[in-house]
Amino acid sequence: MKVIKLSKEKKINLIIETHSETIINQIGNQIYKEMIDKKDVSVILFEKESPDHPTSVKLSNYDNDGRLVNWPWGFFEPEVI
Template sequence: MEQNKDEDILVSRCHDSDSALTLRRQVNAWLKYILPNAEADTRNIDKASLVQLFFRNDGISEWRRPANIGYGLTYVFPIIIAGLLAKEGQILVIDSPEAHLHPLGQSRIGEFLSKMANSGVKVIIETHSDHILNGVRLSVNNRVISSDKVGIHFFEKNNSDNKTRIVSPQIDCHGNLSEWPDGFFDQSDKDLGKLIGW
């Protein structure tokens, strides 16, 4: 971040909460959105070609080194940097962007990645999070990205012949999916049904 901190980001990738286009400001705008009140800062180390990275998660406390802050913040930081700096047409592959994030952060990283995809980055996500999926669905519903730019693929193992089948539900302009295969982000609904006696 330090090296590119004053580099302007494409307007189409900027968070609405900050009109500044610089990488530093947009990283912090997205961090605060995904993990409320979180911020990052970098500092050059004198007489060395090294940079220190610091975080805080309430906007007012002292800055902390990555080892002394929650994993969610340190895990989502490089995803935001990679998304904001990716060139149009580049591929960004992310395995489990939900790792170490609460459900709100998971949904919002789904929104962030949708915005990056809509700006020309080819985003591929491998996830086990219904919150990530719902963040993408919300982005479609809120016109952040059109449904024709979103592909969803569910890999389903057939126990009888041990083969994998790929199910690709379509998503409409409201974020609704054409089908929900058994085992496709439905465990919360199943558990809730048991809790309320369905």
């Protein structure tokens, strides 16, 4: 989270691509602790139903308690083969 603090001081934007549940949860935790303003965070999800379908783009965000809103159910669940 030091990087986020530094980016505010230097007035730069960060784009973080991740599949990490830990990073997503830590951002929410920092919003809950009021270290990050929820308005400063955008979450964009790229989903593909199958190789034959186009990729859909969905937006999610955090509420005041650092919980994700519009988050797809089971997103971090292990894939069943």
